[in-house]
Amino acid sequence: MSKSVRRDPVQWLKYVVLLFASFIVLFPPYVVVVNAFKQGNEGNDPFALPHSFLNFDNFRVVIERTHLWHSFGNTVYIIALSLIGNVVLGTMMAYCLGRLEFKGKKLVLGAFLFATIVPTITTQVVVFSVIKWMGLYNSLYAPVILFIGADVIQIYIYLQFIRNIPYELDESAMMDGASLFRIYRSVIFPLLGPATATLIILKTINIYNELYIPFLYMPKTSLAVVSTSIMRFASNNQAEWGYICAIILLIMIPTVVLYLFLQRYIFSGVTNGAVKG
Amino acid sequence: MNGLSYQAQKRIILLCFMSIPLALLALFTFYPAVKLVWMSFTDWDGLEANPTWIGFANFVEVFTNRDLFGVFLNQIPYAVVGIVQNAIAIVFAVILNSKLRGRNGFRVLMFLPFIMNAVAVAFMFQYVFDTTNGSLNILLGAIGLDSLSKTSWLGNTSLVNFSLASISMWRFLGYNMVIYLGALQSIPADMYEAAEIDGAGRWQKLIRLTLPNMTKIIQLNMFLTLSGALAVFDLPFVLTKGGPAGSSETFLFKTINTAFQFNNFGLASAMSVVLLLIVVVVLGLQNLVIGRGGRDA
Numbered sequence: 001m002s003k004s005v006r007r008d009p010v011q012w013l014k015y016v017v018l019l020f021a022s023f024i025v026l027f028p029p030y031v032v033v034v035n036a037f038k039q040g041n042e043g044n045d046p047f048a049l050p051h052s053f054l055n056f057d058n059f060r061v062v063i064e065r066t067h068l069w070h071s072f073g074n075t076v077y078i079i080a081l082s083l084i085g086n087v088v089l090g091t092m093m094a095y096c097l098g099r100l101e102f103k104g105k106k107l108v109l110g111a112f113l114f115a116t117i118v119p120t121i122t123t124q125v126v127v128f129s130v131i132k133w134m135g136l137y138n139s140l141y142a143p144v145i146l147f148i149g150a151d152v153i154q155i156y157i158y159l160q161f162i163r164n165i166p167y168e169l170d171e172s173a174m175m176d177g178a179s180l181f182r183i184y185r186s187v188i189f190p191l192l193g194p195a196t197a198t199l200i201i202l203k204t205i206n207i208y209n210e211l212y213i214p215f216l217y218m219p220k221t222s223l224a225v226v227s228t229s230i231m232r233f234a235s236n237n238q239a240e241w242g243y244i245c246a247i248i249l250l251i252m253i254p255t256v257v258l259y260l261f262l263q264r265y266i267f268s269g270v271t272n273g274a275v276k277g
Numbered sequence: 278m279n280g281l282s283y284q285a286q287k288r289i290i291l292l293c294f295m296s297i298p299l300a301l302l303a304l305f306t307f308y309p310a311v312k313l314v315w316m317s318f319t320d321w322d323g324l325e326a327n328p329t330w331i332g333f334a335n336f337v338e339v340f341t342n343r344d345l346f347g348v349f350l351n352q353i354p355y356a357v358v359g360i361v362q363n364a365i366a367i368v369f370a371v372i373l374n375s376k377l378r379g380r381n382g383f384r385v386l387m388f389l390p391f392i393m394n395a396v397a398v399a400f401m402f403q404y405v406f407d408t409t410n411g412s413l414n415i416l417l418g419a420i421g422l423d424s425l426s427k428t429s430w431l432g433n434t435s436l437v438n439f440s441l442a443s444i445s446m447w448r449f450l451g452y453n454m455v456i457y458l459g460a461l462q463s464i465p466a467d468m469y470e471a472a473e474i475d476g477a478g479r480w481q482k483l484i485r486l487t488l489p490n491m492t493k494i495i496q497l498n499m500f501l502t503l504s505g506a507l508a509v510f511d512l513p514f515v516l517t518k519g520g521p522a523g524s525s526e527t528f529l530f531k532t533i534n535t536a537f538q539f540n541n542f543g544l545a546s547a548m549s550v551v552l553l554l555i556v557v558v559v560l561g562l563q564n565l566v567i568g569r570g571g572r573d574a
Contacts, residue, residue, distance in 0.1 A: 010479070014372045018383050021369065024447070025386055028401050029393075031412040035404075046404075046412045089301075092294035100287055108299070115306040117560055119508050121529060122549040125536045126309035126316065129323065149301030180286045184294075209395045211511055216537070227396040231515060234400050241404055248397045259392045263385055266392070270452065271459030 029252075036245040046241075058246035062233070068250060070222070071229040078143050078214075078225065079207050085148035086203060087196055094158035094192070095184045099170065115152045121212060131217055142217035143225075147207055154199050161195040162188065198269035201262055205255055226251050310553075317547035322540045335547035345548065348526045351438050355509050358442035359502035362450050363495070369450075370457035371487065384458070387451035395448070399515045402444045406430035431517055434524035441512045441525060445505075453498055460494040461487065493567055500563040504556055528552055 030047075036058055037050035062068065096102075097109060127146070136142040165188065173183045211227040218224075224232065230247050237243055259266060281289075317335055319328035339345050369387065373380045390398065405413045408429045418426035430440040464487065472482050510529040513519055519526035519534075529552065536545035 011377075014375070014377060017368075017372065022383065022386055025390060025451075027412070027416075028405050028447070031404060032401050044410065046410065046415055089298045093298045096291055096294050100291060102287070102291055108295070111299075111302060111307070115302055117557060118306060118310060118553065119504075119556060121508065121510060122532070122553050122556075123306070123309040123313055124533070125542055125545045125549055126312045127305060128537075130304060130309065145301070146305065149305040152298075152302065155298075174283070179281075180283065180290050184290070205392055211396050211515070227394065230394075230396050230400060234403070239407070239410070241410065244400055244404065248401050251394045251397045255392045255394060256389070259389070260385075263388075267384075267388070267455060270455050 032245045032248050032252075035241055036249045038242050040242060058242045059250065062243050062247045062250070066229045066233045066247065067224075068226075068229060068247070071224045071226050074140060074223060075208060075225040078140055078147070079204055081141075081144045082147035082207055083200055083203055085144070086154045086199065089148065090154035090158050090199070091189055091192055091196070092184070093155050094162045095188050097155075098159055098162035099167075099188070100180075112152050112155050115150075116156070120146075120150050124212075124216060128216065136217070138218055138220045138223065140218070140223060143207075143210070143213045146213055146217075147203075147210075151206075154203070157195050157199055158192060161192055165191050197265055201258070201265050202269050204258070205266075208255055313546050313549055313553075316543055317550045319543045319546075320541075321543040321546065323536065323542040324540075328543065331543070335544045336551070338544060339547050339551055344523075345528075345531060348523075348528050348531055349507075351525060352506050352509055352527050354438040355442045355445070355506035356503060358439065358446050359506055360499070362446045363453055363498050363502060366450050366453035366498075367457050367491070367495070369454045370461055371483065373454070373458060374461040384455070388455055389451065390448045391452040393448070395511060396515060398448055399444065399512055402447075403431070403516055406440055408432065432521050434521055437517060437521065437525045441509075441516065444512055445509075456498065457491065457494065460491050464490045496563070496567050500559060500567075504559050507552065507555060507559070 034049060035046060037053050037055050039051075039055065039057065042048070042051060097105065127150070131137055131142050131146075134145075136145065169187050169191075170183055173187055178186070209227065210225075211231065214223075214225045214228050215231070218228070221232075230251055233247055234244050316328070318330055318332060320331050321328035373384055377383075405411055408414060408427070411430070413430065414426045414428060417423075417428075428436070431437055468486060469482060472486055477485070508529055509527045510533070513525040513527055513530055514533075517525045519530055528548065532545050532548040532552065535541050535548060
């Protein structure tokens with residue numbers, strides 16, 4: 001079978017197609033990388049290499065003007081708190097739904113299913129007044145509570161996973177006299193580790209990308225996250241491509257690095273999530 | 278807690294573990310959904326405590342005002358490009374599922390756009406699509422397509438939605454591809470071996486074996502594409518602000534503006550309800566189609 005692979009024209013065609021696709025994927029980022037290092041006097045050709053890749057002037061200006069480190073700090077803070085909430089509440093909910101029998105279980109499951117159907121952004125018209133009523137408008141806790149409360153996909157990731165943990169483990173722990181809380185904390189929670197890892201990666205990327213929730217609930221400049229700070233900067237500095245490319249690059253790097261190191265978990269998370277539907 | 282019976286413990290655990298998640302669910306999903314429906318029958322301005330009941334007037338406005346319901350026409354390009362995107366994603370999944378050197382590298386590369394920050398990607402393409410300095414027009418000029426190289430990709434009313442949709446294609450194609458690849462890899466290898474023994478060629482294996490095994494995931498992705506096209510918001514919001522001349526406005530974009538720019542929360546609620554119902558209908562159709570497909574197979 002494999003003796004013909006080398007001269008197979010179909011095989012060549014596959015490489016041609018893949019290389020063309022790679023070109024399309026890499027073309028926009030290439031232009032950004034090259035121009036992020038260019039000064040205004042380096043000509044109009046967007047493809048030309050910069051005089052020096054050690055010229056960090058654009059980055060310096062952009063970081064200063066947007067207070068970018070501050071925005072990164074806000075973003076990390078929001079991500080950290082949301083993830084803690086998601087993991088703690090998600091595992092607790094999955095423990096109840098996956099391990100304990102109680103009246104109204106179907107109803108609770110149905111309620112969470114309904115929540116996944118309603119697109120979050122359509123209800124913002126009303127959620128906005130809820131956030132104001134809670135006194136969280138223009139506070140970092142507004143997105144945190146929305147990322148914990150309004151996006152419930154973690155429940156499904158955990159539920160799918162908890163079913164594969166053998167119930168005998170719970171039983172033998174009970175035999176040893178462990179309380180239910182202890183079983184949750186020392187048996188279930190650690191064994192849900194891989195699901196937690198997947199959740200943390202996917203949620204981090206989602207929250208890092210989120211634009212509208214921070215835009216709507218935190219208009220105050222000091223509360224900017226990376227998404228809102230690049231938006232503000234780009235609309236105030238139209239067509240200053242050197243600067244805009246520099247800020248694009250700075251904002252893209254963290255998730256790209258995360259991806260290159262953790263690609264295995266990301267791929268398995270995406271595939272499992274999709275097969276479940 | 279050790280002194281208590283398991284029955285008592287269970288009650289305490291259920292109460293402690295579920296009360297916060299359920300309270301959040303009620304506060305951020307159920308209450309808003311109910312209030313949304315209620316407010317869609319009023320002239321609520323977002324502040325007033327007791328808005329006036331105006332019956333179906335908001336819904337009449339949604340369906341009769343061409344400026345409101347008509348913007349769905351702007352979203353057709355997203356659906357069209359989305360379908361093309363799925364087709365291409367399947368082709369690449371099939372290619373990367375075959376014996377090929379460096380296929381993992383290609384997979385990593387093609388998925389890369391998906392994990393890039395969405396807003397940064399939008400501005401990256403603003404540069405690509407810029408009329409005078411944009412890299413796309415300069416590239417087109419360089420390969421001799423001078424007539425195309427003056428195109429205003431984001432400023433032309435009939436092009437703008439295709440340009441925006443192609444940005445989301447750039448971002449999501451690799452994501453779809455990885456999902457299809459996962460589905461392909463779950464087709465048992467012995468089915469292919471059996472087909473080869475029966476003398477099936479490459480093409481026959483693709484048409485008779487691979488694609489039929491992927492129907493369910495293809496349908497699922499198509500519906501996701503469709504509901505995605507219905508709820509487009511970010512790209513026009515960031516890049517065009519709905520312009521030029523309102524040609525890239527989407528229904529959700531209009532809804533958000535109606536509420537937060539014009540303080541007409543009653544009308545915006547009605548628009549949200551309409552969009553919600555359309556999404557629910559699409560999801561219902563999805564379950565019907567996929568459920569039936571599953572039983573036939």
